[in-house]
Structure formats: C-alpha cells, structure tokens
Amino acid sequence: MLLPEKHFRERKLENLVENQTSYHLNNAEMHVFETHQKAQQIALSFRQPILASMLTGKKIMHLEQTQPFDFLPGESIILPANASMLIDFPEATMQRPTRCLAMAISLDKIKKIVNLLNENLPRIDGQEWDFMDFNFQFTNDIAIHGIIQRLLFLFTENHPSKDLFADFMLKELIIRILQKENRESHSIQQKHFTGDGRLTDIVKYIHENLSQPLTIQHLSDKAHMSESNFYRVFKNEFGVSPIDFINEERISLATRLLRDPDKQIKEVYLECGFNSLSYFNRLFKRKNQASPREFQAKSKANE
Numbered sequence: 001m002l003l004p005e006k007h008f009r010e011r012k013l014e015n016l017v018e019n020q021t022s023y024h025l026n027n028a029e030m031h032v033f034e035t036h037q038k039a040q041q042i043a044l045s046f047r048q049p050i051l052a053s054m055l056t057g058k059k060i061m062h063l064e065q066t067q068p069f070d071f072l073p074g075e076s077i078i079l080p081a082n083a084s085m086l087i088d089f090p091e092a093t094m095q096r097p098t099r100c101l102a103m104a105i106s107l108d109k110i111k112k113i114v115n116l117l118n119e120n121l122p123r124i125d126g127q128e129w130d131f132m133d134f135n136f137q138f139t140n141d142i143a144i145h146g147i148i149q150r151l152l153f154l155f156t157e158n159h160p161s162k163d164l165f166a167d168f169m170l171k172e173l174i175i176r177i178l179q180k181e182n183r184e185s186h187s188i189q190q191k192h193f194t195g196d197g198r199l200t201d202i203v204k205y206i207h208e209n210l211s212q213p214l215t216i217q218h219l220s221d222k223a224h225m226s227e228s229n230f231y232r233v234f235k236n237e238f239g240v241s242p243i244d245f246i247n248e249e250r251i252s253l254a255t256r257l258l259r260d261p262d263k264q265i266k267e268v269y270l271e272c273g274f275n276s277l278s279y280f281n282r283l284f285k286r287k288n289q290a291s292p293r294e295f296q297a298k299s300k301a302n303e
Helices: 005-010 107-120 142-156 162-191 198-208 216-222 227-238 242-257 265-271 277-288 292-301
Strands: 019-024 028-035 039-044 050-056 059-063 069-071 075-079 085-089 098-105 136-139
Touching: 028 142, 098 107, 098 142, 107 162, 136 162, 142 162, 162 227, 198 216, 198 227, 198 242, 216 227, 216 242, 227 242, 242 265, 242 277, 265 277, 265 292, 277 292
Parallel strands: none
Antiparallel strands: 019 028, 028 098, 039 085, 050 075, 050 098, 059 069, 059 085, 075 136
C-alpha cells in the first residue's frame, strides 16, 4: 500500500517517533503515523473506533487481554473506541521508517451502514449484524486493500466531491470487514463445532476437505439447498462466493505449508487441492505479493 506523493510533499516531519499527519472528512479522519527510530512502549488511544493498517516496517502491539503480536504490512486491525495500546518499533530507522495509518469513522456513520446491512442482507442465523466491540486483526484481502488505497488518495486530494466519494468507499469498507469477520468467526466455530448451523457445518466440511474437489453442487447438496439459493445465501453471509472462499482457504493453507523450506511447491499445491500450477501461482501471488518460490525463499532467509 502506497502513500500519495502529495502526503510527502506537504507533511511536516516534526517527530522521529509517531510523527502524525491528519486528514479530515465529514464522517471520518485519517491519521498517518511515521516512526524513524527504534522505540518501545509508545502509548496511543483514540476516542472513536479505529481501523489501523500497516504500510511499511514492523510494530509489536501490546493490547489489553491479548498477547503481544507483530503488526506487519498487509495487515489491519479494528480497535474499539478508547482502546489503549502500547507499541514497540524494533526496526525503525531513517532509511526504513515504520508507517501506519489509523482511520477513525464516526459512530453515527457506522450505525447507519450496519442498519442498511441488516435491512438488505440479513444473516442466515437470525442474528443481527453489529460492528465489533473487540480487537479484530486480519490480513487485507484484495478488495479491502483496494478500498484503503483509494481512501488514502481521497483523503489527501482537494476534489470538491471527495466527501461524497469517500462515503461510498466507507460503506463498502465496513460491510466487507463485517463479512470478513463473519467468515473468520465461522472458521473458528467449525474447529469446535457443536451446533447444527448449516453454513458453519459447510465451512467445517470445506476445511476438512481442501485437498479434494469441491463444487457448488456438492456443497449445496450437503446444505440441503438448491445451488442458486446456496450461492446467494453464502455470498450474502460471507461477502464472497463459495469458490472464492475455498480458494482463500487453500491459499492460506499453502502459505502456512510453504514456511517449511523442505516442502516442494508441487507437493504443496496438490495438497491444497489445486490441479493447475499456473492457477495456484496466480492466486498465491495475488494474496502474498510474491510467487510461491519467492515467498518460500524469503521465509527461509528470515529464520
């Protein structure tokens, strides 16, 4: 993810640790934090819910009721209002600064978007959509990455309609994050599956059979639904089609497997259920911004 050139031309670098540049719209604020030297236990909190996304470098995050964890480029975290955090910057230098954005969205805007989602895409389990009041860390998918990149540009430009443009983007961003959290929640539930929720049962089945052929027809039969209804319900609930979900899970498994330097790439893509090496390479690079071979070599170098 790249900061616009306009940011670097106009921002003032006044502090070497968490130098803050802020941009404001009607319903949101974006703060870009830059750190140019190693530091530890830097305290930070916000009065509104925050989407924090790493741009460059590495942070170690210390949050309440959570073990410290590395926060790296390509990752984001939702933090509830007034959440306190302590941050370490173990690698920041003038040549390789750590950069992170923190986007605050008004609670009224969030509530309106959640109400819109409940009215138009009700959840299959009967529960209502609600914006999370807990820490939710995730890896940006292609859609979320693209929205945040677009918002970075919108916040820094001087277009007279940028508030209107940003409202559309914020609506999509919040809905996609809620659907992503719902997908991951189902993935966690399936590991301790005790209920009879149809989609949780299907997610459990997908995870247990990633190496096998998985088709819409087969999955819809297991869910006792027509193919068209299964596709519609699944996409409404998770924000992605069943096939895209399966591919995401297969690439996540491949990413874990390729951290082993002794694993052969052919062995991995077959184990993850792909029957085409070129298709596997394309999906893997789209998710990890590196080919499987490049990713494995980098993982080995970082050991």
